[in-house]
Structures are given as structure tokens and as C-alpha cells.
Amino acid sequence: MDADEGDKPGYLGHLLIIGGAECRGSGLLERFVELSGGEAARIVLVTTATGAPEEVHADYERVFRKLGVGTRELRLRGRSDADGEAAAKLLDDATGVFFSGGDQSRLRALVGTRANEILRGRLRAGGAVIAGTSAGATAMGRTMILGGEGPGVSAATVRTGPGLGLLPKALIIDTHFSERARLPRLLSAMALDLEYLGVGIGENTGILVDGTRFEVLGTGVATVADGRNATVIHAAGDEDPITLSGVRLHLLPAGCVFDIATREATIGPAHDRY
């Protein structure tokens, strides 16, 4: 657990990656608060991704208040904010950091900043829990999906770029997965490098990453696409779909655990009765 290479990030802290539209009562925010220290938690809400930070902060403030904790907003309007002292102080002190949804393109401004480094450090030391939902979840990987919607699987459909690098190297995340028909997009991103493990997370569903494993939480499923033994043929034209053969797919509801290193799923105790 202390090597920092490949799929062994050596992280002691937890990452909670949520597919969007999380509701109180599904256990996702409750688990985040609990891991952050319960009523003693010091939670920072990063609203960089959203175009309506006041409203988003007010919403989360209300929800977290009902769970017994307050939140401090960290808006981070750009790279200089993210390199600044105020941000560093808040993040150094936090026990839980939550990235709101919005547009993940806005989170590119944080990549490689002092704030980003602090988050990596806190995670490595087991000092803070980091969570993100929707755009805030998508941005957690070393590579993030930036855009591309619609049913056509094509090399041009998906746009990717560097992310915050908080997740194990292999993981590439997509959110609102079942709701927005994003299998073609996730597989297109995965096909850029078949060592990627695509994880599509449904709404009100999350994965809790702990070292090289993750557990599924919430009401929906995490769809894991493993292309290690797949064949990919990229299309000649931008608008043409790619060809993929032999992708290994897993649909995992709450309680299932996936081992990122061995790429095997373990059925959770809640589903062990049959």
C-alpha cells in the first residue's frame, strides 16, 4: 500500500466518486460525512465546476446540515485562486472535500495547482476523504472525459484531457451513466488505451475507492468495462463508429467490490443469498 506506481497509488484516504443526482438517504453523503469524522468533520465544498456556486453551496449546506455538519465553500475561480494561500489553508484543514457537479472543463484550471497537490498529499497520508459528483467525479482521474454525447461511438465523439489524478491510474470515469446512455462514450474513451478500466456510474450511485479496490454504494449500478483482452479497430472517419470486440463487462450494484489490480468483481454480502 505504499508504492505510488501504476494501480498501486499508496493512498490511505478514501475517494468517493458519485454518478450525479445523489439523494440523502441513499447512504452516499452519509458515508462521506462518517468517513470525514462524523459531527467533527470539517467539510470543504469545491464549487468550481458549477455556474451557480451560491445555489449549489446553499443546497449542500442544507443537506449536510441535516447530517450534522457545516460546510465551507471553496470557489476557486481559476489557477491563481488554486495556487493561493486561502485555498491551501482550507484544504490543509479539511477532513472531507466535496467537488460539486457542473462542467468538468472548469476543473481543468485546478490540474497541477497547489490545491491539487495538497489534495493528493492529504489523500496519500490518509488525512482527508475526497468526494465528487457528476462533473466533480469525472475530473478525479488522471484522464478525464471532457465531452461527447450521443449514440455514435466515434473517435471524434469523446474528448478527454488531464484530470486531477486522484484516482488509480487505470480508472476512467463517466457519470449519469445509465440515464444518459453513455456506454458508447465510455467505451470510446477506454479504447484510447486498452489499459484503462472504464467505470460508468449511475445516478444516486457511487464507488468508494480504497487503495486498489472499490465498493459500490447507492441505489444503481457501476458498469465496469475492462478492455485488457479486447480488440479495437479505430474508424477511418471521425464520424464512423469504432469496432470493439471482447470487452469484459460487469454491472455491479451496492455491496459489490471490484479489485482494480486483478480486475475481478466480488459479489457483496447483500447479494450472497442466492
Next chain:
Amino acid sequence: MDADEGDKPGYLGHLLIIGGAECRGSGLLERFVELSGGEAARIVLVTTATGAPEEVHADYERVFRKLGVGTRELRLRGRSDADGEAAAKLLDDATGVFFSGGDQSRLRALVGTRANEILRGRLRAGGAVIAGTSAGATAMGRTMILGGEGPGVSAATVRTGPGLGLLPKALIIDTHFSERARLPRLLSAMALDLEYLGVGIGENTGILVDGTRFEVLGTGVATVADGRNATVIHAAGDEDPITLSGVRLHLLPAGCVFDIATREATIGPAHDRY
């Protein structure tokens, strides 16, 4: 090619299964007309699935007319129509039979009728090409998906029933696949019996079934889900998602060929350049 068991249907005729919203120019209808005998084709349009048969027939009449052939409508309002002499005569004489879209529940009235038997016989003898789009495609299997939408993969989400039995036994079809986010639904249907091979067909896309192989046509992809080596855990509650691990997935654009017996994909010549 003459045994009628398992995946060996012994069919000499062709089946063209279209995912809905086919456009002239994508080669789907053109291929159907060509296989039906070109300008000498005698095409019957079965409008049983739709609630607006006049309009649907007028639309197809216009499209097929541009391809050089006329169509005769076979409305088949219910089981007695489908057992009747008029239907038998039309179907015995046709070289191509095209099932329109609509609601596949309406096609249940044809299952096991004289019309259904004639279609099976014509196909077995290589005497006619049979095509279906959308609901008309879904109904072609021995088991058809009748309903169930939404992102939740659950035992209760999907409803299935007997279909027209024109396809090789293992195939279970879904349509508008990428456009309507139907992966959860197809996998739920497939999970009812892991010997099923789920085939999700996108819009303006089709598979041309010839014996135990099919070729992909059109502009989108056919998504093939093979659960033969998968693990399935059915959920305790109707609303809970199922767990599936180890499904083999293929995304196949035009030109790819899938062998239903060996469950292997062959990349088409159009994609062989890279």
C-alpha cells in the same frame, strides 16, 4: 445447414433485423429490396405493430417506390386474420416481408398462427427475405422483449414473452439501442438465461442473419452481449438491480460479421486497413 435445433436453424433465407429509424441511402432498405429480387420483388408490408397503419404503409410505399418496387399491406388485426386465407395467399406469394415498427405487444397475436408458420417455412426454404424494424425487429426472436425502460437494471424492469421464432434460438433483440440507453434492459433480458446472446441494434443500423452468422449494416453499431461465461445474481427485491459479472461485449459497426455458434466477431474488410 439443415438441422433445426439450437443455433442451427437450417434457414436458407435471410433475415434483416433493423434497430429503427432506417433511412434510405444507408443500404438497409436497398439490401432488403435486392435480396427480395430487386425490381421483380413482391414485397408485403406487415403493419400489425403500428397504431397508424395507413400512414406507415404510405410512408414505406413511397420509399420502396423510389427503390423501384411496390408494396402490398398486410394489416393482420388479430389472430383470425393471421390464420386466414388472404394472409396465407399474400405471404405465400411474397419474396420479401417487412414488419413495421410500433408496439411489439401487438405482434403477439401472430405468434403460432398460420401466418407465422408460413413465414418460418418460407425462410427455411430460402423462398423469402424477412425484415423487421424497431418493434418488428424485436418480435423476430423466440423470446422477445415486451417492455421495461429506464436505467434501473432489475428483474422487474424487463418483460419478455414468446416471439415469432424466426431468429436462431439464442438471439434476443433490442432496438433503438444506443439512442434509448437500453443496455440495462438487454442485459436484464439476457440474464434470464445466460445462453441468450443479447443483440442491441442502434437506429439506422441492422443485422443481416444468414444461417448462424450475421453481418452488420448501416451507420451505427450492433452491441452484442455474450453472457455464457458470466455470473448473474438476481436481486432479492423487484426494484433492486441485478449483478452481472464477466459479460463479453462487442461493438460492431457495418461490415463486421458475428458467428452466433462460436460467438466470435470478425472485423469486416472496411475496417481491415488499420
